[in-house]
Amino acid sequence: MSQPPEVHSAWLPPSAFRALGSRRIRIEGRGLLVDTVRSEVAQACASFGGRICEPGEPADLVLDASVTSSEGFRIGRLGESTVVAADGPAGLLHGLFEVVRRGEAAFDPALAEERHEPALPLRVLDHWDNVDVHPVMGQVERGYSGGSIFWRNGRLREDLTRVRGYARLLAATGINAVTVNNVNVHTTETHLLTDGLGQVATLAGIFRAYGIRVHLSVNFAAPVILGDLDTADPLDDAVRQWWKRTTERVFEAIPDFGGYLVKADSEGQPGPFTYGRDHADGANMLAAALAPYDAVVRWRAFVYNHRQDWRDRTTDRARAAFDHFAPLDGRFDDNVIVQVKHGPMDFQTREPVSPVLFAMPYTRLAVELQVTQEYTGQQKHVCYLPPMWSSLPLRSAAGLTAVSSVGDDPFWTGHPLAQANLYAVGRLGWNPGLDPLAVLDEWISLTFPGLREVLHDLMDDSWQTYEQYTAPLGVGFMVRPGHHYGPDVDGYEYTPWGTYHFADRDGVGVDRTVATGTGFAGLYPKPFSQLYESRATCPDELLLFFHHVPYDHVLQSGTTVIQHIYDTHFAGAERVAGMRERWLSAAGPVDPAVHARVAERLDEQLRSAEEWRDQINTYFYRKSGIPDAKGRTIH
Numbered sequence: 001m002s003q004p005p006e007v008h009s010a011w012l013p014p015s016a017f018r019a020l021g022s023r024r025i026r027i028e029g030r031g032l033l034v035d036t037v038r039s040e041v042a043q044a045c046a047s048f049g050g051r052i053c054e055p056g057e058p059a060d061l062v063l064d065a066s067v068t069s070s071e072g073f074r075i076g077r078l079g080e081s082t083v084v085a086a087d088g089p090a091g092l093l094h095g096l097f098e099v100v101r102r103g104e105a106a107f108d109p110a111l112a113e114e115r116h117e118p119a120l121p122l123r124v125l126d127h128w129d130n131v132d133v134h135p136v137m138g139q140v141e142r143g144y145s146g147g148s149i150f151w152r153n154g155r156l157r158e159d160l161t162r163v164r165g166y167a168r169l170l171a172a173t174g175i176n177a178v179t180v181n182n183v184n185v186h187t188t189e190t191h192l193l194t195d196g197l198g199q200v201a202t203l204a205g206i207f208r209a210y211g212i213r214v215h216l217s218v219n220f221a222a223p224v225i226l227g228d229l230d231t232a233d234p235l236d237d238a239v240r241q242w243w244k245r246t247t248e249r250v251f252e253a254i255p256d257f258g259g260y261l262v263k264a265d266s267e268g269q270p271g272p273f274t275y276g277r278d279h280a281d282g283a284n285m286l287a288a289a290l291a292p293y294d295a296v297v298r299w300r301a302f303v304y305n306h307r308q309d310w311r312d313r314t315t316d317r318a319r320a321a322f323d324h325f326a327p328l329d330g331r332f333d334d335n336v337i338v339q340v341k342h343g344p345m346d347f348q349t350r351e352p353v354s355p356v357l358f359a360m361p362y363t364r365l366a367v368e369l370q371v372t373q374e375y376t377g378q379q380k381h382v383c384y385l386p387p388m389w390s391s392l393p394l395r396s397a398a399g400l401t402a403v404s405s406v407g408d409d410p411f412w413t414g415h416p417l418a419q420a421n422l423y424a425v426g427r428l429g430w431n432p433g434l435d436p437l438a439v440l441d442e443w444i445s446l447t448f449p450g451l452r453e454v455l456h457d458l459m460d461d462s463w464q465t466y467e468q469y470t471a472p473l474g475v476g477f478m479v480r481p482g483h484h485y486g487p488d489v490d491g492y493e494y495t496p497w498g499t500y501h502f503a504d505r506d507g508v509g510v511d512r513t514v515a516t517g518t519g520f521a522g523l524y525p526k527p528f529s530q531l532y533e534s535r536a537t538c539p540d541e542l543l544l545f546f547h548h549v550p551y552d553h554v555l556q557s558g559t560t561v562i563q564h565i566y567d568t569h570f571a572g573a574e575r576v577a578g579m580r581e582r583w584l585s586a587a588g589p590v591d592p593a594v595h596a597r598v599a600e601r602l603d604e605q606l607r608s609a610e611e612w613r614d615q616i617n618t619y620f621y622r623k624s625g626i627p628d629a630k631g632r633t634i635h
């Protein structure tokens, strides 16, 4: 019988614990997370010959936790020892992983004292996992790494070893919360709130040992779906009582439960609109039920009309979240966090920052990223995303949330190199000021220490490369409808989804100006509104997001739009061919399973990049009739 493939150790291979595990370590403090630290250290010492010292004994590393709930810690030198002095047990765990990341450098006698604490209090990965296998979306909606690590055959998995491994990996990045089910809450998953709660409590028990709190996506119509009431009206007393009682039971089962996540009145999910109420009414009802506890409602701002008529030029999907939510600023209770996708459309490769993030000063906001690569190559393409995220105003947010990319695949993320995005999201939630390439370097050094050069070569500019061969200049989409993989320029052009590019024989792009378009550009504060309003100042990479321009419009780069399309598509596909060659020649020091998986994905990336190149180039050549100035083959 063939053995199941071994689960990859990701950024915590045993060797990452060498520096720590070969030393004398004293641990001071009490509680579950201190016990976790102790068992991590014991395991490392068992492998590398170090030991845990008794109180008072001299040590190379002192891990000392005070008793607060703060996640911060100090690291520095005291005499002959490196000391991690943590505010509390959670801080000690984060401090331990800081020591792991630094390796030998953590024991340098010249180590300068530093204080670390998370910039954002909430750092959460949302799983779009279904308990059942959904007939269209499969088990994990937009999942590219196999089945769910939590759920199987309609219930919690029996073997939860991987969940513990996952909790450990996430804790090492700084993540402190996980949502265990999809925001599209189907019937079975609605029951997780009540009769399925025991299963959620089991997961919470595993995550708790790594300082991670569990959240649940809830169905706004739960009181009706679960058969208890005939309305879900948020202002109805019986409904409010139902949520209060149900929430009490949740906290009886899971005392440190983190909160509810809600997708309401969006893409067919139920919500307050059915009852003539608004999103603040809906969110505040759940906030009232959660008020006695230290927990939050995350209410998603991803609300738009998905039954738009493509002939209707007055509706602009990019405006939707702003139009629905900005007028509600100041009406949300303190324990509500409005969760905003980073761009105004939908996790495209290039979008401007959502204007909602600047429009609600009296509301707690969280930014939502998509680590699962729905629109960025579905973990078949190498696409290191943090350079895109680094432009977001994260520091002022109440939380950073990201859709997880993890499944039961032996590499966790399908593409082994996609692990880097998962690693980075935790690190950037902790410290948004980190340089994305420095974070990549950290991930490489921990995960594939022998491959620094080749992986930087493949990954540093991989997002820009992906952008080059896909939809041009911020126009977005052009993907195959439904599964969203591969090119289909007009695939969404005459559909109800509001994701149009308006290419005709003269030009392409969406006029979102105030002067002649949908007015979206005017939703930004100055100077951004002015910058985007004018073709002359709009950044090239967003030109077609904001403007409909002729093909011979000259970009700030000096190239025409049509020539830019040709040039970038040839360059992007060529770059992928180079990445593939580079990887194949790196065979020597690489684990054969990793090598084979990455090689197979690069073959597909190249096939796909050439398909994108040829379809986009031919499409625009046929529309515009303008030949490539460099005379290359356009079919």
Ligand code: GCW
Residues within 6 Å of the ligand: 128, 141, 142, 183, 184, 263, 302, 346, 347, 374
């Ligand atoms: O990008 C779209 C996805 C849907 C997803 C939705 C959302 C969970 O195509 O699959 O549904 O976004 O964010 O709610």
